[in-house]
Amino acid sequence: MSRVSIVTPAALALERRLVLQFLGVGSLAATGLASGFVPLARAAEQSLAWPKNAFAQKNEAAALAALFEKPIVVPSDKVSLDVPEIAENGAVVPVSVTAALPNVTAIALLIPENPFTLAACCQIPEGTEPAISCRLKMAKTSDVVAVVQADGKYYSTRKQVKVTLGGCGG
Amino acid sequence: MKPEKIMVRLALVLLVGATALAGAASAQAATQSEFEAAYRAATEAEQKASALRNQWTPTEAALEAAAKAAAAKDYGTAMDLARRAEALAEASVEQAKEQDKLWQNAVLK
Amino acid sequence: MKVAIATIGRRAAACLVLLLALVLPPASAEQRIDPAADQRAFQAYFRQAFPSVALNDFANGPYAVDKDMRKQWEEIMQFPPYDFALEDGKKLFETPFKNGKTYADCFPQKGIGIRQNYPYFDRQTGEVVTLDLAINRCREQNGETPLPYQVGDMAAIDAYMASTSRGKPFAIALPADPRAFAAYEKGKKFFYERRGQLNFSCASCHVQAAGKRLRGDILAPALGILASFPIYRSDWGSMGTVDRRFISCNDQVRSVAFKPEDELYRDLEYFLSYMSNGVAIAGPGTRP
Amino acid sequence: MASTIRVRAVAHGESTEVQSLIQHPMDSGFVKDKDGKLIPPHYIETVTFDWNGKRVFTAFWGPAVSKDPYLKFSFKGGKKGDTLKIGWSDNEGKSDETMATIL
CATH class of the missing domain: 1.20.1270 (Substrate Binding Domain Of Dnak; Chain:A; Domain 2)
Structure with a gap:
């Protein structure tokens, strides 16, 4: 299925190979159309195809493997993750990631206890700061895992966020 | 087993049986x-x-x-x-x- | 015989006393009900319970009394989810009715910067009038159909009108009118009265357990609890008015809720708003 | 139809901070409606940000991103008056695009 690598121009040759391989795959039409962009022709730019396969995975390792082609992920304190200890509401959990690393090209956020592990993944082009904030949904108490791709290497950090229902129930 | 124990157990069984029957009966009879x-x-x-x-x-x-x-x-x-x-x-x-x-x-x- | 007469005499005297007690008018409603004293005691309780919380910060409910919750709130407030409703509300507020009039023609000061005075006691109709009731009455006077309560356009218009009052302290008036005092007292009773199968009152959570955790929630203190309405609750994923909150609270304690803008809900809002006089309006707000 | 994208882009010295809020249900497909029927998944998949024709950010989102999704990032470059193009597309092929001026 679509194994699209989110990498810097440095690995463009590999990118082009993937793109060509991808073109051959039947599902291209659906993915291309679904994303409403004409993504793949511009091989020079990072590919724009939504990593459908990665978003379909149900555990951390499979999601990362699908997203980054079997990365070796090293926990690192260079990646800082700002999440609440107890989520005020599992539907809107504020998450901020900052990476004190050079040449960051992608930041991915995973929630292992969610039905689908990969929550979001952002491409960081050259010149964009390696820091993002967003709001995620968490089905229940779980780690929030941030994985940063920099110079083709992978660094991660994780923190647990407690999630429980509010109020005294119906 | 001592006779008294048997008697107690028997009584218990009867009691439980009776109430169950009554319950069921009341269900149909309602x-x-x-x-x-x-x-x-x-x-x-x-x-x-x-x-x-x-x-x-x-x-x-x-x-x-x-x-x-x-x-x-x-x-x-x-x-x-x-x-x-x-x-x-x-x-x-x-x-x-x-x-x-x-x-x-x-x-x- | 003498004994019998004596007992009859004593019994007659007792009846007489009883009769007198019934005939004499009970202390008139005003003396017994002292809203100003209630307000002082109410505010004093919360200022002592949360000494580090400034008066206006009570408008921020759980975020005024829990650091971790406040941090999440501050992040969400950078770009609050009620932004869309607020913008819709402004457009709706300014869109003329079919007869060319707009809400501005119904409200004092064209409806701008007046939210802090609602609800008020209407001496003509002898009832508590909330902002939502006034909005729908304005629509009906101009030949428009009333808006559904609790959500949607009503919540959006509330959001805009509240935003024009931000920073203005609640200034709820209690006219010297026995009907106003009666409405106030009914609201007060509703607030302290246990209801539903769970047998809780509003006070059980928002007075006795204010600042404590109820599963995922931190219970907001009752002081200033309406100052940030209407609220966008993540739980609802949309805006909600005071009615929506009262109804959802009643459901939670397994009490059958009333219709929105029911007299008792309006009286409750009147009591709660009057208790919060002095707390600045901070609506629209976001909540868990 | 008013844009579904709210953007606040502010230039700070030589970098620009971008905040965006997009009006979208972001249905995960796991939630039931009032009558107990599952609401089908309907969520934004891709969001792109371009400054003067240069791609400065791409986000790939799944059903775990909150309703009315929020995003904040910043990029080197951009000054007051420049324009920023933001576009999104979702799993139903719907999309929207808007231009915002950097403050």
Whole structure:
């Protein structure tokens, strides 16, 4: 299925190979159309195809493997993750990631206890700061895992966020 | 085993058996008219609660379930649910009457 | 015989006393009900319970009394989810009715910067009028259909009108009118009265357990609890008015809720708003 | 139809901070509606940000991103008056695009 690598121009040759391989795959039409962009022709730019396969995975390792082609992920304190200890509401959990690393090209956020592990993944082009904030949904108490791709290497950090229902129930 | 133990056990079995039978019997014997009487009592109690503006959601749920069970001709279940609804309604009426006086104690003074 | 007469005499005297007690008018409603004293005691309780919380910060409910919750709130407030409703509300507020009039023609000061005075006691109709009721009455006077309560356009218009009052302290008036005092007292009773199968009152959570955790929630203190309405609750994923909150609270304690803008809800809002006089309006707000 | 994208882009010295809020249900497909029917998944998949024709950010989102999704990032470059193009597309092929001026 679509194994699209989110990498810097440095690995463009590999990118082009993937793109060509991808073109051959039947599902291209659906993915291309679904994303409403004409993504793949511009091989020079990072590919724009939504990593459908990665978003379909149900555990951390499979999601990362699908997203980054079997990365070796090293926990690192260079990646800082700002999440609440107890989520005020599992539907809107504020998450901020900052990476004190050079040449960051992608930041991915995973929630292992969610039905689908990969929550979001952002491409960081050259010149964009390696820091993002967003709001995620968490089905229940779980780690929030941030994985940063920099110079083709992978660094991660994780923190647990407690999630429980509010109020005294119906 | 000592005779007394056997006797006790036997008595217990009989007792349990009897109540189960009675329960089952009452389920079959509850005729439509008995259900309707219980249902009427429950709705009257609920109207009292409504007048006191203090109805409970489980009462409404039990009344609804009772009506549904009755519609399905399952008068045994319908009867139990109607009785449950009446008990809940009575409790909510009681709560309203009590709170009519007790609320003053909670007021920040 | 003498004994019998004596007992009859004593019994007659007792009846007489009883009769007198009934005949004499009970202390008139005003003396017994002292809203100003209630307000002082109410505010004093919360200022002592949360000494580090400034008066206006009580408008921020759980975020005024829990650091971790406040941090999440501050992040969400950078771009609050009610932004869309607020913008819709402004457009709706300014869109003329079919007869060319707009809400501005119904409200004092064209409806701008007045939210802090609602609800008020209407001496003509002898009832508590909330902002939502006034909005729908304005629509009906101009030949428009009333808006559904609790959500949607009503919540959006509330959001805009509240935003024009931000920073203005609640200034709820209690006219010297026995009907106003009666409405106030009914609201007060509703607030302290236990209800539902769970047998809780508003006070059980928002007075006795204010600042404590109820599963995922931190219970907001009752002081200033309406100052940030209407609120966008993550739980609802949309805006909600005071009615929506009262109804959802009643459901939670398994009490059958009333219709929105029911007299008792309006009286409750009147009591709660009057208790919060002095707390600045901070609506629209976001909540868990 | 008013844009579904709210953007606040502010230039700070030589970098620009971008905040965006997009009006979208972001249905995960796991939630039931009032009548107990599952609401089908309907969520934004791709969001792109371009400054003067240069791609400065791409986000790939799944059903775990909150309703009315929020995003904040910043990029080197951009000054007051420049324009920023933001576009999104979702799993139903719907999309929207808007231009925002950097403050």
